[in-house]
Amino acid sequence: MIWRLVVLGVVCVCLVAAGEARRRGGRTVTFHRTQQQAESRGQVRTRPRRDTNSQTSSSSSSSSGASRLISHGPPFTSCRLTLTPAEHRVLDDNTHETGFNGDDGSYVILTWVGGGTGVVLVLSTISSPLDSFLDGGSSRLYRSTDYGKSFHDISSRINNTFVKEEFGVSVGPGSSVILTADTPVLDNPGGIIFTSTDAGATFKFTRLPFHLAQPITYHFLNHDYLVALSIDGGLWLSLDFGAKWTKVHDGVHSFSWGAGVNLFFSCSRVDAVEADERGDLVLKRTKDLGRTFTVIHEDVFSFGYIGAFLFFSVMEDSRSPRVMYFSSDQGDTFSRALLPSASTEQFYSILDGDEDMLFMHVDNPGDTFFGTMYTSDDRGILFTKSLERHLFDGQRKSDFTNVTSLRGVYLTNKLDTDGRIRSVISFNRGGKWRQLNKPENVDCSEQTKKCNLHVHGEHSRNNRIVPMLALTEPTAVGLVIAHGTVGDSLSSSQHPDVFVSSDGGYTWRGTLRGPHHYSILDSGGLIVAVEAQHEGQVKTIKFSTDEGHCWKSYNFTEQPFFFAGLASEPGTKALNVSVWGFRPEEDGQPMWVAVTIDFQSLITRECSDRDYEEWLAHSSEGKDSARRGCVLGVKETYRRLKKKSVCRNGKSFVVSKKQSPCLCTRDDYLCDYGYYPHPNTSECVRQPNSANKTLEICLDGEEDELLTAGYRKVPSDKCEGGFTPQLAVQTVIRPCGVKPTPGSPTLSTSPETVFDTPRERLVLILVCAGAGAVVLVAVVSALLAVRGVVYRNRSPVYRFSNLQIQEDNNCDNERENGTSSNGAACQHDSDDVSAVTIT
Template sequence: MMIWRLMVILGGLCVLLNGAEGRSSRGGKRTMTFHRTQQDESQGRARARSRRETGSSSGTPRPSHGPPFTSCRIPLTPAEHKVLDDNTHETGFNGDDGSYVILTWVGDGTGVVLVLSTFSAPIDSYLEGGSSRLYRSTDYGKSFHDISDHINNTFIKEEFGVSVGPGSSVILTADIPVLDHQGGIIFTSTDAGATFKFIQLPFHLVQPITYHFDNPDYLVALSIDGGLWLSLDFGAKWTKVHDGVHSFSWGAGNNLFLSFSRTEAVDAEERGDLVLKRTTDLGKTFTIIHEDIFSFGYIGAFLFFSVMEDPRSPRVMYFSSDQGDTFSRALLPSASTEQFYSILDGDEEMLFLHVDNPGDTFFGTMYTSDDRGILFSKSLERHLFDGHRKSDFTNITSLRGVYLTNKLDEDGRIRSVISFNRGGTWGQLKKPDNVDCVKQVKNCNLHIHGEHSRNNRIVPMLALSEPTAVGLVIAHGTVGDSLSSSQHPDVFVSSDGGYSWRGTLRGPHHYSILDSGGLIVAVEAQHEGQVKTIKFSTDEGRCWKSYNFTEQSFFFAGLASEPGTKAMNVSVWGFRPEEDRQPMWVAVTIDFQSLITRECNGEDYEEWLAHSTDEGDLERNGCVLGVKETYRRLKKQSVCRNGKGFVVSKKQSPCLCTREDYLCDYGYYRHENTSECVRQSSNPNKTLELCLNGEEDELLTAGYRRVPSDRCEGGFSPQLAVQTVIRPCGVKPSPGPPARSSSPITHFDTPRERLVLILVCAGAGVIVLIAIISAVIAVKRVVYRNRAPVYRFSNLQIQDDENSVTTDLQSATSSNGTTCQQDSDDDLLE
């Protein structure tokens, strides 16, 4: 479930809001003003000036203008203007420089928005730390009601005070001094904030509470002393299940993973002295997966962790596709302490992983995995990854198999590349037809700004796409031979998933997709000025109309809409600093459903073949990942509502297989400008380090493997290519306590052990020995194209929780993406 969350932090002294009164405004707009206590007038004017100087939250620079492009502008009719005036609602509440405002949507289709304002009181105040006020809207942000009494005006944390979970669940975490209380305080709600329940915790939180993927009643939390706590009744009761925990993550089902240290060493994680455990019965028993790990994560269906197998050797990566029952060393380059691994993206079928290059190069190599996370193939070299561990890698969710990222070429320039087959091949973006290059350059392409640009405040937003808005992509970019920070960043739109683009808005903007792509809204990112105008388009950015949503402009803080992109209400948030008045926070909600009243019918939709181009074989036109997909989507000229009941409809048909349906196997890479997989020069002797049950084995490969989720039929078959014999070497399993088994049967995990047992029992002679050895060698040969080789360690080694040593927590992050925490797998495996 998608959750749109906006947080705005402003520094300065803190004050308390203590009252409310309403007043009306023009055109049917309603205004509710929440006053603060009386403060010194000179201080208020000084703070107002300070805000005006700091200005917009985006901080977007205004570099020189880029190339001109043509775009369509249509003025509003008087009737349209009146309709929007009558359905635009403005809510204002006074704030101060110390206010911390959190705006959170709750649920999908509920129309509920929570606004939390916290105020840190001065040290000598009678308030213990501060106070909070909570406001709730049930009409998509058109009006708000003060429900602070539901939480007794308790001071809510600024760092992770609001956490929204599955369904309509909400958790508020109070900011309680650790020395004054035995445990923290939370408020829980299961009805989207209509009511809250007060809960005293037996511990203090160090990070947000983590929800279970499927069951919102199952919660897990980490305390400041490293204790892992579990609740099975949505926080009413808590049980400590482990001590000394550094990090944790939910897996599939009721699998819960954690890493902990057996010693009190503060650098256990840096030295790779952590132990990875798993529980399948909600904390009753634990099993050890691996020792000597640095960190771990869980994404899609893959558990992954990095290990230092020898104190003098670099780290290596291990993966498991069966919740840790078995695991294998990934066929990847090792990483020294100066390098890092980073999981870029993943699902149940494959992973994208970045391996940093040695030194401060700001780039590395991107790899894609097979469906078990074992065999990794080189996907993109010189993949951009800066010193802040930020990547521009983006999944274009509006079309299957499309990914966008940036690379640092040898000439030191950053260039954008896009893949339409899940990393199998990459190419540059085409120049939009309505945009000319600034200078005459040899290669003129569109280049998209990513996380690096946002981190450096060049653009306010990243590329935006939504699964329900088929083929639609909105992004900031520049046109030329490379990405430019001095050239004016403009907004570009693609309607076909990134194959073609067009310039649509000059300058940086904040934008949002509504009504499953039937409506796009945008607000210009002003660096020094204030905003009062919203732009909207009903034809995927070809033409735009502008509407002044307020008479008095304000500094922009955020653009918010309901999760799921099916709503047609959008809220613009910000504040008005004034010389003679105290600054006022403002929320303006615009209901576009009142303007676009007609429901779409069958004549408003068209059949669209995804990935289709005018180039290449007509028979294979549209074939990507082995299938052709024909979508039913809205015509550009149709002005109507898709509605909340809209469901993406598509038809699929299989394609004949080609080399493009295969990735290059381990030890191979796709030569530039060709589809043929060739052997990497780093493996001239054709010997690869592949771990097969700790034994030397043979792997026959044609250099290709099917792209995960590819469903092509017939056609190209890599069996026809010349096969290469690869002789992998063995790897020893992780050291650990002896395995405990409830079965009296002794298990022999290697063919060699089984062979010795057979010889001892049978008392065979030399001839029998030779025959058996020959049979074992014959069985050990694995042809990769027919079935996957088994490189698995033995089952988990069981250890009771009572035998583990507890330690104090030094650091902890959860990789669970269901919380509001923004930390992900990006820096998980450093």
């Protein structure tokens, strides 16, 4: 029998309601289920074989084991320091090793509970398909209250009940924990859960009136509010942390929390699972916790919620492709997606989103492995081309990464016309993309025409070229760690090395040769790394207190073991890290090992004011002093730790910054639909084929047409004054069904409503005189009765064409189970609404 071993960390992160913070709407903020978050937050999964003589371990999607490429090159110019005997003794005294016997379980789940509690739960379970079906197997539960330094067996608190591997341990807001037990469906009317509100100190036993189809979903702020989906399609709600459950609807396909207590779900028309045909579903909303329901739309194929946007695809006709709708007001109103059309052989994917905008990928026809990336306006309706030939491989994997350590920075890869993959970075939310600069301590060969850094992404990790993706954390301002190669393009034959940027991606330097697993601790004050060994065992951890300039090495165990992952407390504020793995035993059973290293014993001094410096973000490149540091219309000055300061930021550390607005420039504007930037002047000029195009939009019983000079401000841009594009806007509103009269103006673009002005004609002409005065002339025919500006002074929006979406019946089970409300972080394809990317 092949033994399966799993180490999976479940992170309790501060959960926030939609619209209150960036990328938090309707979802748990977890920058997306990638390897870098898994390992830095204690989430690693591996399934080593019982045959330990093979010296290898198989890996699931969230743990790549080790790279096939091991570096043999010379070290970078970064310094290497040696631990003093005193430092070595200090670390030895504060390194704690715990072994879990192999017969304790065929898989192990590691869970951090709460922020700053120091509580770690380890669930070890023996199971097999036969055991699971007949007697449920058995589990052991261990608890640590000192950040993993010591564990106590608390299995009696759950009566050694078998806990389901696929559901594991669910951690919610505060110190709440849910364990889902396995019971045979044929013999029991419902499943069993154990709930705790004190980080596992005590558990309450509850028998459910149903069997779970997927893990229970917490509300973002109130852990008492739980939602569950049963195997027969019932939607269940608990308002007292699982003590009592009420069925709120039948025939439910998927669900998601929205803002506040808005709960969205799609269901069959006849409330029966047999009638649950995707494309024939009804999207409903309840905003009073299941007492009343509102139908948002019928003929729905799938839906999701990200940022502040509800989106759903609709099959308006059984023979037609699906079209996409967006809503920014919890479904009260919605508009069709304004994107180029896509054939049924193509797909689209929402890459990222927040309350201000969305990133969306639209696949190119055929098996091209690339497509076009678009960015939306702040209503999620108008999409503007951001990046062509965006890499998206045949397994629906994208290298798109949100660099959360600095506002507005995104990193991805593109497939150029010569067939090579090259990395590009944007510092203004997709407004412009460019290649990464060459690292300062790496040179290319003379034969290389262009020398740049190219970063490995999900495509490389999926092919086991690197063990981790790029790693950034909001509390470690400007810090980015990534695997990459230096040259003309990304190379799979050249060994990947580790590179670090301290300024959010403007400048880079090589820091570690060969692939590594790495983690950020103490808000960036400490970086730790373990070399990825493909056929060897590990015993050494490397650490740096100056963002990777210098490294020290420490042998944390005398007996090496096969690496499973790094586990550290969520939030990057701790100074404790656990190295997980297993050792082969003489009886053939694996011994699970957790080694916890407390670096606080080595870094003893608390940081003082003199250890910090004022750092102007986005100031790494030479610009005129007035514009230096201006990105998205704002200068941001951070208070951050000096690289040479060896001290503790501590758990009370918070990122502080000062903001000041910038004068607007051309860089603060995008070219509107129907316009493109002139290659020589960057002025937005009209596309030749867009002249005299008119499309009338029926919205709220009215038709709307509008003319624009072709500029719109980048979403989230807060610049003031300065550059203002010369603008002439003409809006004509008529009741729907009324044809334009002869002599009506012909418009070159096709917008949606700007003014909610019924049955009147309003013409606005804006004339800009430099950056100063603006003359406004309003000419009104008939009665002027403007009811209000619907668009609230934002940029006008236009309809491109209906979005056509490919039906994908081959999505994997991870997507099906990862609803947008429980923290899943896969790529989102509209035909598989359960997977949404938030990075």
